Amino acid sequence: MAVPVQRLSHIAFHVGDGERLARDLIQRFRFQLFGSRVTERVRQLVLRRGSAVFMVNESPGGRRGEPGPRGLLYDVAPAQAVDSACNVSFEVRDVERAALLLERLGCQVLVPPRPVEDELGWVAYSVVRSVVGNVSHTLIQRSGYRGDFLPGFGPPPPAEQEAAGGPGAITHFDHITYACPPQQSAHILDWYRRCFGFQRFLLNRSDDLDDGYVIKGNNQGMRLSAMEYWKCSEVGMSMPAIEEKKVNCKLVLAESLPNPDKNQIDTFLEQHGGAGIQHVGLYTTDIISTCKSLTDAGVQFFYPPSGYYSETVKWQEIMKAGQDPEVLSHYGILLDSEVDDVHCKGETKCQASTERYLMQMFTKPIFCEETLFLELIERRNASGFGAGNIRALWKSVQACMDQRERNKIVKEISAGNRFANDVDI
Numbered sequence: 471m472a473v474p475v476q477r478l479s480h481i482a483f484h485v486g487d488g489e490r491l492a493r494d495l496i497q498r499f500r501f502q503l504f505g506s507r508v509t510e511r512v513r514q515l516v517l518r519r520g521s522a523v524f525m526v527n528e529s530p531g532g533r534r535g536e537p538g539p540r541g542l543l544y545d546v547a548p549a550q551a552v553d554s555a556c557n558v559s560f561e562v563r564d565v566e567r568a569a570l571l572l573e574r575l576g577c578q579v580l581v582p583p584r585p586v587e588d589e590l591g592w593v594a595y596s597v598v599r600s601v602v603g604n605v606s607h608t609l610i611q612r613s614g615y616r617g618d619f620l621p622g623f624g625p626p627p628p629a630e631q632e633a634a635g636g637p638g639a640i641t642h643f644d645h646i647t648y649a650c651p652p653q654q655s656a657h658i659l660d661w662y663r664r665c666f667g668f669q670r671f672l673l674n675r676s677d678d679l680d681d682g683y684v685i686k687g688n689n690q691g692m693r694l695s696a697m698e699y700w701k702c703s704e705v706g707m708s709m710p711a712i713e714e715k716k717v718n719c720k721l722v723l724a725e726s727l728p729n730p731d732k733n734q735i736d737t738f739l740e741q742h743g744g745a746g747i748q749h750v751g752l753y754t755t756d757i758i759s760t761c762k763s764l765t766d767a768g769v770q771f772f773y774p775p776s777g778y779y780s781e782t783v784k785w786q787e788i789m790k791a792g793q794d795p796e797v798l799s800h801y802g803i804l805l806d807s808e809v810d811d812v813h814c815k816g817e818t819k820c821q822a823s824t825e826r827y828l829m830q831m832f833t834k835p836i837f838c839e840e841t842l843f844l845e846l847i848e849r850r851n852a853s854g855f856g857a858g859n860i861r862a863l864w865k866s867v868q869a870c871m872d873q874r875e876r877n878k879i880v881k882e883i884s885a886g887n888r889f890a891n892d893v894d895i
């Protein structure tokens with residue numbers, strides 16, 4: 471039997487400079503400080519927007535598997551030094567039972583169940599290792615706690631302006647996408663099915679239950695597949711500003727295809743030091759206003775490949791969806807419609823739906839390495855992932871990586887370490 475997950479609690483980062491990341495999330499992404507825990511050895515900052523909660527952990531010299539009052543709470547320090555988002559925390563009803571079940575299923579329990587309490591009550595948590603690179607899962611039983619977040623973090627400081635759930639707000643995590651090496655997807659999907667009851671779902675019409683959705687460029691490509699846990703709820707704790715609403719926890723796997731040329735998944739794996747969280751999709755109720763406010767605050771987004779908006783078909787698709795192509799192209803917002811079958815004169819044709827579509831934008835990597843990025847996503851009755859948007863993102867990232875590679879080569883040539891006729895630039 472799998473462990474029933476009640477909801478996604480938070481996603482934790484482990485970084486060298488927690489204050490810098492927290493400042494970025496506050497000033498650029500408009501998150502608010504929700505709690506903090508600072509000891510001699512660790513700094514743990516909690517940031518929230520809607521019910522999307524990030525924990526930023528900084529633990530210089532922390533050792534893997536080292537919990538305890540002087541160490542990190544609700545997590546373990548990862549082995550590798552590179553900045554990373556590497557813990558996805560789930561609420562469960564009974565943590566003792568959950569850890570026992572997972573152990574029986576062969577999972578490595580990094581922190582056995584332990585209680586934490588303060589004057590507002592108690593919680594119990596346990597940390598287990600996943601089968602995806604450095605990703606671990608903290609399981610939290612918090613039904614015995616009356617505070618806003620978790621014991622150890624104090625009451626949240628008074629909120630500044632944004633009431634959660636206002637117009638154009640980021641309301642929750644829409645999905646988490648993992649990057650993994652070739653041929654790992656089946657094993658990962660199976661692990662999440664056995665351990666947490668996640669079910670495979672199709673990203674779009676071109677997705678195949680066995681083979682996933684494969685996109686290929688010149689000599690490179692990736693395989694995508696997705697799974698979800700439908701019982702997760704968006705808001706479970708004391709966030710009265712937002713109505714309790716059921717949403718799915720979605721996990722997407724992006725597997726590198728074994729090709730001669732290095733692709734963006736390989737680059738992630740190389741610079742991150744193995745598999746892990748490649749991006750986090752933040753759900754917004756109004757992508758245009760969110761994008762405007764984030765761009766004004768200095769967030770850098772990928773811009774779609776040239777020609778994306780000048781294609782007549784895309785322009786018309788945007789118009790039919792009731793959006794303004796000028797506005798979307800100004801910000802670089804991608805739009806993909808789901809496809810309807812239309813029956814006409816005995817023939818069945820595919821047609822872009824005008825009611826079911828999604829809009830997305832992807833930030834540039836948020837750390838120095840070409841690893842983790844964030845995504846904004848607004849869904850209009852569409853629950854999958856558009857093939858057109860995935861291809862556009864793939865091309866933009868590839869173009870950006872190629873440009874970086876060219877800049878590196880030009881630098882090497884001007885430093886005298888390489889001769890211009892060695893390479894084709």
Ligand SMILES: O=C(O)C(=O)Cc1ccc(O)cc1
Pocket residue numbers: 647694722723724734751830845855856859860863864
């Ligand atoms: O479309 C999305 O938001 C996804 O999460 C799918 C995806 C996964 C990995 C990529 O490098 C690009 C797209």
Ligand SMILES: [Fe+2]
Pocket residue numbers: 645647749750751845
């Ligand atoms: Fe995504």
